[in-house]
Amino acid sequence: MSFERRFDYLLLGGGTSCGYCAAAIRDIDKNRTIAIVSADSEPPYDRPPFSKGFLKNDAMSPDDAHCKDESFYPENNIELFLQTPIASVHRGSKKVVAANGDEFAYGKLLYALGAEPIPLSIPGGEHAQLLRTASDGLAIRERAKSSKKICVVGGGWIGAEVAATLQSMGIAVTLIEKMPDLWPNVPSRASASAVKRELEKNGVEVIVGNQVAAIDSKSVRLENGNVIDCDFVIAGIGDTPRTHIAREAGLDVGARGIRANSNLVTSDQSIWTSGDVCEAEDIYLGKHYQAEHHLHAKATGAHAGKGMAGEPAPFDGVPYFFSDVGELSYIQRGYPEHAKESFVLGDPESPVLTEVFLFQDGRFAGGSDIRRDYKQQDPISDLFEALIKARTNIGALRDRLQSPSFDVLELKSLL
Template sequence: MGAQSERNEGPDLTQGVAAEAIREGQILEGQVDGETVILARKGEEIFAVSGTCTHYSGPLAKGLVVGETVRCPWHHACFSLRTGEALGAPAFDPIQCWNIEQRDGKVFITGKAGKVPAPVTTAEAAAHPESIVIIGGGAAGFAATEMLRRHNYAGKLTVLSSDDDAPYDRPNLSKDFLAGEAPAEWIPLRSKRFYEKRDIDLRLGATVERIDPSARTVTLADGTSLPFERLLIATGAEPVRLPIPGADGDNVFTLRSWADSRAIIERAQASKVAVVIGASFIGLETAAALRTRGLEVHVVAPEALPLEKVLGPELGKFIRALHEDKGVTFHLENTVESIGKDAVRLKDGAELKADLIVTGVGVKPRISLARDAGLETGSGIKVDAFLESSVQGIFAAGDVAEWQSSSSAEPRRVEHWVVAERQGQVAALNMLGARQPFTDTPFFWSAHYDTSIRYVGYAGGWDSVEVDGDIKAGDAALRYKVKGRTVAVATLGRDQEALRAGEELRNA
């Protein structure tokens, strides 16, 4: 996640700075009574807002100004410079706006601005649906819920989650939390009071058995039937289970939920050796977290280099060396054939002792509810540019949504946290009649010890990879190209470049 934003002792903005020093598209950082404040210009207008991201305290001064917005360099949260509103996840809380005064060619901060009224959608409130049901309490489901109430939706709002925990920060489960470096208080996205205060009917441990598009009802396993005028399916994905002997043993874990992460931590506290099956992002982040806890860690995977299919051989070699330097042992071009009580047997005949086994071999979208209800499906639930399914009034977002991107002839389904959250936000607005297409560039980040990789775009394959910088030094940008056109960019130590690449790809 990153540490708290570094304090930069910039100029005291109450004493004024030259207006000409605030240039279009750039950020000027300063201080007001010990708080970091940034200044940005659009034309003749100058904005002053807090310089700290409300997600994980990222330094907005090192971010990117686009129009009347500022983007965080760490996880690409987007804020309005005019109102402070968190326009794009993973941040949900606004940043503080500050009042300014211009005189004698200088800009002065005169104090904090008042609270800006809640935003409204372009559709008339009278046209809002009487009831909305959201199936899923993950990234997309939570983001949609929060956005609906933020935009003053006053109808009945029900969230049905199969999880026993209220919506939480899933990316942290394989990173700082699993490593023992993040407290449990960081994990919930909101407190219980948040749902109560906003009259959100959050039902945990709720299993949905069927959707009836004609009757506009959702039926739960206990027989309860809930009516809806609009429905969002945000059921996410579930881990793929290995079809091998011993895969259901009590020493074998998957990592998808907060409960999974807690169970792995409990087992790790009494373990010395762990085997991670799969060199996926989840698998490698889990390996890093368990090494941080002091366990001996082995990673078994069928590919020649970890993450080569996604990031290419250059980064694959770097990631392998990064983990090996921390003591991880790789068993590549190999697979696990069986799992015992205290060991795993590999395809090549080797046996690895193990107290703890974690599988990270991929996930599959939960689309059976939609398919059984007659919605059009492919690799996911097929939706249009507005995230509406083949049945009017029923939307899908997140890991289950297969949407048509304006930049690609082929439909996409992406399993990224920020994509899911932003699709949830767009779906929420469209359920209120906004008719806003989803146009965001896919983005994810992956943390391995002290190294973070930012990735923007989508590359199912590529003709060439253009490397700028020094990968081994952790200062590089890799551009994945198809017929000379950049389709994705991965960066090490170049956070602002990742932001710029996201904008370039959005406008391509």
């Protein structure tokens, strides 16, 4: 039998962003009611481990990735409705209807449904395991135990991470990317090349510029006719932010996400958005920006929560993406995808390499860094963040940036 309940704060999604949003609301507002409604069977959790350490560590359970301890929700009077996908949002009556018919009335709403992995739409594509949830991670870990050879389709960051992890478990891995190089969407092409070299050095077979045409339970057929035998196929070919319910509810939706102002408020003043599905006005970029990064989901979730609880402010976080491919640690700050030029510093073969990106007017647009010793990346990351926040023009240093031996930390002098 379905029910109807009302909550002052209703958080839709129950992923990374919702977890941090709920905590931020409770920090400010100790009394009003909060509920999280999620399609997942787990309370809010962090996803990065599921393409990395979780796959090779049997002792790790999904609980270890939870944003908060189990006791956090009852202790803070936050109600969790798990395995409760929502079907529609009715803004006029301020109600959300779940697929099972349950109705949730709200005072303020967070819409944070994340993104849906894109399935492989080729013959046999249903045999490929996708990776978004903790249960996907568990399924891969179980299948990997009885696999000698695995094909990973998609050479983006998630495919590269999974390939590196499985290879380190002694499994033969073939990674297949249709574009001419790995990490096709990563602005630092030098870092993408370093990742490919690293994977190949460790024994991963990397096939670029070729598509998978068909899959069956024991092999993958490429468009060039080659057949690769394998025990199991994993696909990481991108995702689509889950905007459809917001669109049906009449919210303003942009190219990849739900449009919001810099306070993360959507076109409806009672609805906030955060995480992968949020496309908010960015105060440094001067236009709408959408990012699918763990730390962005945390920061925008917490920020939306503060706004919902009565402390609104423009979001001033600087985008921060990280990826670990085997022993290589990659960080990326700011907006390199919006840059007009870049300079590579360091030795691509080692690889210890930093890339500095400039907007057309010479302003610092962002930076990336790849190396084995991730601890050395903290000061670089902090510097990149400070350069963005100060809107620093580094154009005057163009000549010096052309020397690969220029020490990136010298940019501090411009602050």
